[in-house]
Amino acid sequence: MPFARELEILRSGPTYAFADWPNIELPKVSAGVYTIWDKTESFIYVGMAGHGKTATDLEIAAKKNKVTGMRDRLRSHASGLRSGDQFCIYVADFLVLPNLSIEDITAIHKREVRMDILVKEYIHQNLSYRYSLTEDGAQALALEKLIVNGALGNPPLLNPPKLIK
Numbered sequence: 001m002p003f004a005r006e007l008e009i010l011r012s013g014p015t016y017a018f019a020d021w022p023n024i025e026l027p028k029v030s031a032g033v034y035t036i037w038d039k040t041e042s043f044i045y046v047g048m049a050g051h052g053k054t055a056t057d058l059e060i061a062a063k064k065n066k067v068t069g070m071r072d073r074l075r076s077h078a079s080g081l082r083s084g085d086q087f088c089i090y091v092a093d094f095l096v097l098p099n100l101s102i103e104d105i106t107a108i109h110k111r112e113v114r115m116d117i118l119v120k121e122y123i124h125q126n127l128s129y130r131y132s133l134t135e136d137g138a139q140a141l142a143l144e145k146l147i148v149n150g151a152l153g154n155p156p157l158l159n160p161p162k163l164i165k
Contacts, residue, residue, distance in 0.1 A: 003143050003151075006132040010035045010046075011152050013132070019124045021078040026071040029062040032133040033143045034074060035152070036087070038126055045087055045158045048144040049073040050137035058136065070131055077129075080120025090158040092119045095126075 010033060016023050031050025038044055049070040050058065061068050082088045096118050100108075107113040134140045148161050155161055 003146060006033065006134070006143055007147070007151055009132045010130050010147065013130045015128045015130055017124075017128045018078050021124070022075065023071075026074065026131070027069075027133070028065070028067045028071060029058050030069040030071070030133045031058060031135070031137045031140045032070045032131055033140050033147065034070065034129050034131040035147065035156075036077075036127055036129045043152060043154055043156050044127065045090065046144055046147040046156045047073065047077075047087060047159075048137070048140040050134070050140050053137040055136045070133065074129060074131070078120075078123065080116050080118075080123055082116055082119060087158070088116075088119050088123075091122060091127075094158060096122050 015037065016025075031048075031053055033046065033048045035043060036045040036047075049072070050068075053061075053069070058069070076085045077087045079085075080088055080091075082092055092115060096115070100118075104113065104118075108115050108118075132143070134143060148155060148159065150161075
């Protein structure tokens with residue numbers, strides 16, 4: 001099976017808690033795929049980093065000492081900020097919002113509480129991730145598609161196949 005090693009890492013490899021962010025093991029520049037899990041080891045989300053990046057693009061970014069790819073992607077998720085981050089929007093809509101009380105919603109409406117703070121707290125208190133690096137963005141995209149379509153046994157809760165274009 002293609003990507004057998006990567007799939008095994010993404011299913012049962014080392015787990016990193018968002019509560020421990022930042023992860024200094026992540027390279028500054030990389031392409032790859034990550035899976036996100038909740039405390040019960042339920043598969044929540046799959047994502048990829050390095051979209052459209054070739055191996056040469058990644059080499060050039062590394063030489064320029066840029067931060068792009070996996071580290072940047074997971075940093076965005078760890079922030080809890082919904083703007084520009086589909087994962088954080090899904091966490092807000094499907095995991096945080098259903099558990100809010102009327103009082104919580106009123107406090108958000110009155111700007112006494114920020115929804116992004118609640119999203120970040122949820123992510124840091126409940127979620128962890130696994131990752132596997134790939135040679136380039138094309139490999140990452142192919143691996144992500146396999147996983148969305150059930151290569152780990154079940155599709156992810158937050159971004160199942162019907163939500164992926």
